[in-house]
Amino acid sequence: MIDTLIDITLLAFLTITAVxxxxxxxxxxxxxxxxxxxxxxxGLFVVMDAADVAFTEAAVGAGISTVLMLGTLALTKNxxxxxxxxxxxxPMVVVLVTGGALIYGTYDIPSFGDPASPxxxxxxxxxxxxxxxxxxxPNIVTAVLASYRGYDTLGEVTVIFTAGIGxxxxxxxxxxxxxxxxxxx
Amino acid sequence: MKHNLxxxxxxxxxxxxxxxxxxxxxxxxxYGPGGGFQAGVILSVAFIFYTLVFGLKTTEEILPPYVLxxxxxxxxxxxxxxGVVTMxxxxxxxxxxxxxxxxxxxxxxxxxxxxxxxGITVSSVMLMIFYAFAGRGRS
Numbered sequence: 134m135i136d137t138l139i140d141i142t143l144l145a146f147l148t149i150t151a152v153x154x155x156x157x158x159x160x161x162x163x164x165x166x167x168x169x170x171x172x173x174x175x176g177l178f179v180v181m182d183a184a185d186v187a188f189t190e191a192a193v194g195a196g197i198s199t200v201l202m203l204g205t206l207a208l209t210k211n212x213x214x215x216x217x218x219x220x221x222x223x224p225m226v227v228v229l230v231t232g233g234a235l236i237y238g239t240y241d242i243p244s245f246g247d248p249a250s251p252x253x254x255x256x257x258x259x260x261x262x263x264x265x266x267x268x269x270x271p272n273i274v275t276a277v278l279a280s281y282r283g284y285d286t287l288g289e290v291t292v293i294f295t296a297g298i299g300x301x302x303x304x305x306x307x308x309x310x311x312x313x314x315x316x317x318x
Numbered sequence: 319m320k321h322n323l324x325x326x327x328x329x330x331x332x333x334x335x336x337x338x339x340x341x342x343x344x345x346x347x348x349y350g351p352g353g354g355f356q357a358g359v360i361l362s363v364a365f366i367f368y369t370l371v372f373g374l375k376t377t378e379e380i381l382p383p384y385v386l387x388x389x390x391x392x393x394x395x396x397x398x399x400x401g402v403v404t405m406x407x408x409x410x411x412x413x414x415x416x417x418x419x420x421x422x423x424x425x426x427x428x429x430x431x432x433x434x435x436x437g438i439t440v441s442s443v444m445l446m447i448f449y450a451f452a453g454r455g456r457s
Contacts (some may be wrong), residue, residue, distance in 0.1 A: 184351035188343075192359040198443055200366055204451030268414075269422040270348035270429055278353065279429040283412040286432070287397050289355075290439050294394050297443030301387070305450040 139180050145175045158213045164202045171195040181245070185274040322371075329371040344437045346427055353435025361437070362444035374452050383449055386442040393439025397432045404428075431440035 150170045157163050171194030178187035243250035264276040278286055344357035369377040401411040408416065414428025415421035 171339075183351070185356075188351050188356050192356045192363075196363055197359050200363075201447060201451060206450060208451065208454055226457075234403055237457075265421065267431065268348075268425040270426065272348050272350060274351070275348045275353055275429060279432055280414060280425055283401075283432065286436065287401070287412070290394055290397055290436050293443050294390055297390050297446050300447045300450050304454055305383075305446070 136180055140177070143173050143177050143180070147177070148231065160206055160213060161203075161211045164206060165200060167202070168195045168199040171198075176208075185272075319322055321335070325371055329368060330449030333364050333368050336367065337361060340364065340437075340441075342435065345430070347433055348375065348426070352432040355440055357433075358437040358440025358442075359444060361441040362448070365445055369448070374449070378449070379387065380455075386446045386449070389442040390439050390446060393435045393437070393442065396438065400428060401434070408411050 147170065150166050150287065154163055154166045154170070171190055175187045175191040177189055178184075180294060195310065243252075247253065260273055260277055260281065264272065264273045264281075268276040268280045270280070272274040340357045340361035343352035343360060344354060347353035347357070365377060368380075400414075400417075404416050405411055405415045412428070412432075414425045416424060417427045418424035427443060
């Protein structure tokens with residue numbers, strides 16, 4: 134009961150934040166609202182007992198990405214150009230149809246936490262029953278992430294590393310230049 | 319922010335607390351929520367907070383960008399290297415069972431090592447990106 138109440142409250146806040154983001158023109162306010170959006174999602178994940186996901190969402194979504202977006206904002210103007218004058222009718226139709234199809238699709242999805250759903254009957258029981266003796270890690274999420282699915286995590290780390298290289302190549306040149314100047318002196 | 323004495327003092331005391339929490343999340347990840355990704359982000363946040371109060375120049379003296387570039391690749395190397403080590407020991411890639419005589423202890427060690435690699439890469443890449451954005455406006 135209390136879970137449902139919290140769910141409804143958080144989802145209402147999510148919707149309000151999303152609408153506010155669409156209507157705002159000040160980019161600084163929008164970034165702050167994005168951070169709030171992530172925090173609400175993190176709250177929802179906690180209600181769903183997904184502590185690890187909530188932790189990541191709070192640290193990455195609400196924390197560091199906000200800082201990085203603020204850093205980007207410092208390099209540009211913090212106000213959006215004036216709103217487009219034309220009415221976006223065709224995009225509106227496309228969005229409504231896609232959204233309707235997605236909502237229709239949810240009727241076939243098994244309900245939350247359904248023990249008979251395919252996700253719960255395939256490999257999940259094996260992880261839950263054997264992860265402690267297989268990996269001696271009490272946190273099943275860590276056992277899956279680091280051991281059973283070690284390749285995927287290696288891929289994720291490589292993606293982050295590649296992202297770092299990409300940013301350095303695009304706008305990180307001054308870091309190298311400044312230190313070369315220091316060497317010359 | 320030269321004159322905000324209280325802010326500077328609090329930043330100095332908060333930095334070790336945030337860093338300690340990051341290490342807790344890093345090494346406690348197989349018992350509670352958390353792990354390399356979250357710990358890396360939290361550790362980089364500690365440095366970003368320090369930068370916001372003391373300026374980019376001070377932080378770059380503590381942690382120069384070239385160190386970050388080395389650390390970012392070291393993390394991936396630790397992760398992939400663990401896999402190569404297990405291959406050299408005669409198993410599959412990332413088969414931690416062989417790292418120790420007891421398979422479960424080997425798994426524990428392997429998870430700890432690769433999480434460390436993840437943490438190092440994530441924290442240094444996040445800081446690298448932050449340096450790139452924060453230093454761009456001034457030069």
